[in-house]
Amino acid sequence: MDFNLSSSLFTGEQQFNAFESSKIYDVIIIGGGPAGLTAAVYSLRKGMVTGLITRQVGGQMAETAGIENYLGYRYINGVELADKFHDQVMQFGIDFENNTNVKTIKDGLIKEVILEDGRVFKTRTIIVASGKLPRKLNVPGEKELTGHGVAYCAICDAPFYKDKKVVVAGGGNSGIGAAIDLARIATHVTVVQRRDRLKADKILVDKLKHYENVEILLGHAVKEVTGAGHVEAVIAENRETGERISIPADGIFVEVGSIPNSDLAKGLLDMNETGEIIIDEFGRTNKEGIYAAGDVTDVPYKQIIIACGDAAKAALSATDYILSNPNF
Amino acid sequence: MALFDDNIRKQLAQILDGLKDDVHIVFFTQEIECESCHDAHQFIDEICAINPKLKMTRYNLVTDAEKAAEYKIEMVPAVVMLDKDGNDTNIRFFGIPGGYEINSFLGALLEVSGERQELPEDILKRIQKIDKDIHIQVFVTLSCPHCPGAVITAHRLALENKKIKADMIEANTFVPLSIKYNVSGVPKIVINGEHELLGDQPITAFLDVIEKI
DSSP states (O other), X not given: OOBOOOHHHHHGGGGEEOOOTTOEEEEEEEOOSHHHHHHHHHHHHTTOOEEEEOSSTTGGGGGOSOBOSSXXXXXXXXXXXXXXXXXXHHTSOEEEEOSOOEEEEEOSSSEEXXXXXXXXXXXXXXXXXXXXXXXXXXXXXXXXXXXXXXXXXXXXXXXXXXXXXXXXXXXXXXXXXXXXXXXXXXXXXXXXXXXXXXXSOHHHHHHXXXXXXXXXXXXXXXXXXXXXXXXXXXXXXXXXXXXXXXXXXXXXXXXXXXXXXXXXXXXXXXXXXXXXXXXXXXXXOSSTTEEEXXXXXXXXXXXXXXXXXXXXXXXXHHHHHHHHOTTO | OOSSXXXXXXXXXXXHXXXXXXXXXXXXXXXXXXXXXXXXXXXXXXXXXXXXXXXXXXEETTTTHHHHHHTTOOSSSEEEEEOTTOXXXXXXXXXXXOBTTXXXXXXXXXXXXXXXXXXXXXXXXXXXXXXXXXXXXXXXXXXXXTHHHHHHHHHHHHHHOTTEEEEEEETTTSHHHHHHTTOOSSSEEEETTTEEEEXXXXXXXXXXXXXXX
C-alpha cells in the first residue's frame, strides 16, 4: 500500500500566521505554486515582512504525477516536490492564506490586495505568481458532463476508467503524459490532436507508441461531447475535410493548454493578447512596485525551474525597490 | 509485513506527537467477504500502536449489529472517531485512508484531539448558524492529491456543528454507491444526497450550498 504523506501539512501548520488587515506588508505574493513559494523564500531571507495567498499550495506542480526535469531529482512526484518547497517556506515566519482567491489588486504607493471574501490587505509591493488554469475545449456537452466523464486531471481520475474507452484531447506533453497513464488502465485510448503532428517531447511520444491500445488522430478537433448523464461519445472533426466522426468513449481528458490567472490585474497591468502579464528581465511589470513571475507572465517557456528562477528575480527586485525607496 | 516502513513510522510518530487529548477510534470490519477490511484493520492497528493517545475498539458489522446501528454503520471498512469523552464527532472514513488520504486521516485525528487551526470569525459564525441535518459525503480515490483537502474541510464542518455529519468514501471500494452518485471525477462532494460540488472547494463554497438547503 502506498502512502503519500505530506509531513509539511502538519509541522508547517504551527509556523505560519494569519494575515492581518492592520499590517502594511513589504511583499504580498499572490500564488503558492513554484514561483510563489520561491519568491517567498527569497523575500523572507531578505527580512521582508511577507505574506502569501494561494488557492492551492503547489499550484500546477501539485497536479503533476512525475517531474523529471527539475534539477536535483531524477524523478519526483509533483505533490512531493510541492511539499518540499512548502516546507522550505514554512521554516520562516510567514503570513499565509490557503484555499483563498484574490479578486483584484489596487495600485498606489501602498498597494492593496483584495480577496474574493472581501478582506483587504495593504502592501508596499506585490508579486503576481498566480499561474494558469486549464483551458476548456468550449464545446457543447463539455460543461454539462464535467465530472461525468469530462475530466481535467488524469492522475486523479484515471482509476475510474479501468477497462473503459477514453479520449485524450491534446497532443502536447500533458496530453501524451495523460495518454500514457490511461493506456495502462483503459481498454482503449484515442488521442485527438488538432495539428498534423504531436507537439510532445520525443521521449514521451516514443513511450506512448509502445502501447497497442492507443490510437492517435492527428489533424482533428473535438467538436462535441455527447451522452445522457455520462459521456458516451466524442465527436471529432477532420480539420481539412470537415468530415466528422463519432468516437465511442466513456470519458474524455482535456489537456489543451491553459489560460493565465491574470484577471485580478485586468486593466492595471500590461498584458499580451493571451492575457499573460508582460515583464522585463527584472520581473517588473508596467507598474512600479508590482512584479510577476511564472506561468502567468509572458515568459516564453513554462517550466517549474524557469518559474522559480523568475520568482527569485522578482523577489530580489522587490527587495531592492523597498530598500532604496525614500518613502519607506 | 508491516504497512509502514521505518521512515514513514518516524514521520507519523512526529506528527502524532501533536495530539492533544485522547481520540477513540471505533473501527468496523467484517472478516469474511471484505477485501479491504484486512488492510484497513492493519492500517488502524499500526497507526494506533504509534501513540498511546489513540484508543481503538474494533467491531464486526454482523456480529456487533447493535453497535453498528448505534453509529449508523452499514458498510465496511469504516472508522468512527470519538473525542476524549467518547462523544461521536460525526466524522467517518469508509475505506482505507491510504495514498494521499493518510493526510486527511492524520488531520482528523489531530483536530478531534483538540489540535485545531483557528477558523476566521465569520466562517465560524456561519457554521454555527446551521440548524438542519446535513450529511456530507466526499468521494475520493487514493491517488488524488486534491482529495484530502475536500475531506479535511468536510470533517472540520462536522467538528464545529453537531448537525453536520461528514464521510470520506473511497470510491473504488464502494462501487455501488459511486455509481449511485455518478462519481467519475474526484473529489466529488455530495450533500444530503442531492447537492453536488466537484473539486477541492474552499469552506465558503460548502457553506454557500448548505445555507441554501
